[in-house]
Each structure stands twice: as C-alpha cells, then as structure tokens.
Amino acid sequence: MLSKITHIKTYEKRHRNLNCQKTYQNFWDAVLVSKQVKITCTKILTFALFHTTVKCMKTQQKEALINQVKQRFKLLAAHLSERDKRIWAASEANTIGRGGDTIVCQATGISRVTIGRGKKELAGETEGVKRRIRKPGGGRKRLVDKNPALIKDIDIMIDPATRGDPESPLRWTCKSTYKLSEALRKKGHNVSQKTVYLILQEMGYSMQANRKVKEGKQNPDRDAQFNFIYEQVKNFQNDGQPVISVDAKKKENIGQYKNNGMEWEPAGQPTDVNTYDFPDKKKGKACPYGIYDLTRNEGWVSLGISRDTAEFAVESIRRWWSEMGCFRYPSASRLLITADGGGSNGWRVRLWKKEIQSLVNELGISINICHFPPGTSKWNKIEHQMFSFITKNWRGRPLDSLGTIINLISNTTTKKGLKIKANIDDAQYEKGLKVGDDEMAQLNIERASFHGEWNYKIKPQESMCEV
Secondary structure, three states, rough: OHHHHHHHHHHHHHHHHHHHHHHHHHHHHEEEEHHHHHHHHHHHHHHHHHHHHHHHHHHHHHHHHHHHHHHHHHHHHHHHHHHHHHHHHHHHHHHHHOHHHHHHHHOOOHHHHHHHHHHHHHOOOOOOOOOOOOOOOOOOOOOOHHOOOOHHHHHHHHHHHHOOOOOOOHOOOOOOOHHHHHHHHHHHOOOHHHHHHHHHHOOOOOOOOOOOOOOOOOOHHHHHHHHHHHHHHHHHOOOOOOOOEEEOOOOOOOOOOOOOOOOOOOOOOOOOOOOOOOOOOOOOEEEEEEEEEOEEEEEEEEEEEEOOOHHHHHHHHHHHHHHHHEEEHOOOOEEEEEEEOHHOOOOHHHHHHHHHHHHHHHOOOOOEEEEEOOOOOOOOOOHHHHHHHHHHHHHOOOOOHHHHHHHHHHOOOOOOOOOEEEEOOOOOOOOOOOHHHHHHHOEEEEEOOOOOEEEEEOOOOOHHHHH
C-alpha cells in the first residue's frame, strides 16, 4: 500500500516537474516570440515612417515642379500660338520624365491628350503643317461657306441699279458697311459690320471716290497735239531756250474763311472762321496767275486783286521775265509758252495775242505758243508741278490777307527743289476789251502747219524793231 502511495507521489512529482519544464519552455518561447514581434513591429513602423517621409518629399518636389512650370507658362503663354503651346508642353513633360504629363497638365491646364499630340509632333510621328497653327479645316466655318447666298445678296445691294432692284432703298443712301450689315440682317443673315467689310475686300471692292476723267468731247488730233508739244519742248530745252507753262489758279476769298485741309493745333482749339463764304467787299478776292519753268523747276506767281484778263496774264509773264527769266536765260532768242485752250490765255482770245505781240516787241525775241486741246487743261504741267503744292502748303489756313497768301506761296517747296517767287499786282484790269480785225491783221503771227490755231509763233513787228 505504501509502495503504491510512494509510486503515486513519485509520478506526481515527475509530472509536476515535467509540467514545470513545459511551462518554463513555453515562457521562453513566449519571450522569444514577443521579441520577434517587437522587432517586426519596429521594422514595420520604421518602413511606414520612411515611406511617409519619401511620400512627403515626392509631394513637395511635385508641387515645386508644378510651380516652376506654371511660372514659365505664365511668362510665355501670351507669346505662343496653339501649336507652340502644345509643343512647349510636350517638351516640358519629356524633360520632367515619369509623371511629367500630369505635372504639366496640372500646371498649365493643357489636357494630357494635347500634350500627347505635342510629343508625337516632337518625335516626328506626324507631318507638321508648315506656317499653320491648326490643321486645314479646323475652326468654325466661315459664314460664306455656311451661307453661299450671303455673297449674292451683298453683290446685289452694292450695285442695285445693274444687278438687283433699281428701287432698292440702298440705291439712294450711303452704302456704308453698317447700313449693308443692317439690311442683310433684315434679310435673315446674321452678319456683323466687320464681316461685311472683310467679304467686300475679298470680292474686290474698295472705297472709291469720284475720278475726273471725262474730258468732254475729244478732238481726234488730241494725242497728236500732245506729241507736237512734247517735241517743241524738247527742241527748246536742247537749244537752251526757256520753256514755261502758264495758267490762272482758282480765285480765293481774302479773309477768315474756311480752307480745306487740317493743320496741327492744340487739342480742342481749332481756328475759328466765318460760317458763310460770302466775299468780303473790302478785301475782295485774290487771283493768282502762275508761270512755271519746266527746265529749272522754278515758278512765279502774280497775285492780282482785279480780274483774270488777258492783260493780267501777259503782265504776269512780263514780270516773270524781268524778275527771273532774263537772269536765268540771258542769251535767249525765243520763248516757248504752253497754255490751256481756254480762259484768259485761250487760243480764241484776240486780246491774248495782241498783248503777247506787245511783249514780243518789248523783249525783242519771238514767242512760240502751244495750246492744249480742248478738255485737257489738267495736262498742263503747272497744274500738278506747282499749283497742287501751293494748295497743300496753305491747307487748313485761312487766307486772311494778301501778305499771308504771298508768304504761303513763296515758301512752297518740294523734295525735287521747287522754288517759287510771288508778288502782288494791284493794277485794275477791265473786262470786255475788244480787238478789231484791223488790229489782228497787224499782228506778226506765223502759224504752224499742224493746227495753226493751237500752235503759232509771234515775232517782233518790223516797225517796232526799227523804232
């Protein structure tokens, strides 16, 4: 009985020892496990912390890149076209590398699809269209393409008398682009003034003023007379003889009258002039008569205050000779005058020929005269070589006195060196003086074989030469 009890105790002791050993082993296993877990947690925490740090660093770098790209785009955007922006964005994305498309897209607002197109263009995968921003056919269609009837309606409105309705309201109104666009909108065309202006330019229209080209009935020998005058001028110039062009300029009111043109003045301070152009009875009108030297590019103007008569015209030539001609051509033996066919120096005016005869007798030289055909007064050299520049020089200035007119004429110059002298002729000339047939018969006139009424020479009279 005792042995059994002892055996049992021994078993219990062993079992207890065994349990203790197991418990001890489990404890160290637990400790070891806990250490491994701790190490693992530390690693996990360390990795998480590292990953967060790297992520923060990448976010900061990304934001810095976005800001840099945004600043560059802000500086360049105003100077780049659509195609330039696309290619620039693609080059920025390629430079950044991975994620560059996203960064450039966020910085500029340019879509990733557009950046991709730019990359293809940089790589040469697509054929670039030279000198174009968009591909052909891009953009909104033009009104004339969507509405072909627009051009036809504009063409009809521009010239309703020949291509449209002669009773059209625009037939009797100013056909400005604003009124045209308004009329087109009434017809159902949604078009602006600017579009009408551009369409008219494409159709070959432009603003045109009236042009003075209708010279009336033309003489069949018109061109032949021009050639005759040309040959006469060249012959005289080659021989060193004087050649002058003469004509009377338009009469001008003297006083505070409006003169066409504009002049520099302080803003809001224009020169005040009379409302009406009624002539001043005290000051009268100025009558300029000009002589233009074709060879020397010089001129003379006699400013008359009386009437434009043949006496006044010849007196102006006399003054030119005494003030300029005799000094310029001291060895002259003849003089050529080109003049209009009408007016105070017309080929029908007898007093003109009589006064020229008196001048010839005084100077002792012959004077050849060539008149331009009827209706061709604007072909006279003095018109566009001297008178036109005088008009330009006194534009916008009231001709308030004879002295003002003389100064403005005398100071007229051109780039080619035009010089003009002017003087006042205060003599009074009567109108309506008649020259009888007997006086005309005494004139020493030699007429040319070609249109002797236009081309003739007046030589000194023998009786006057003997005197």
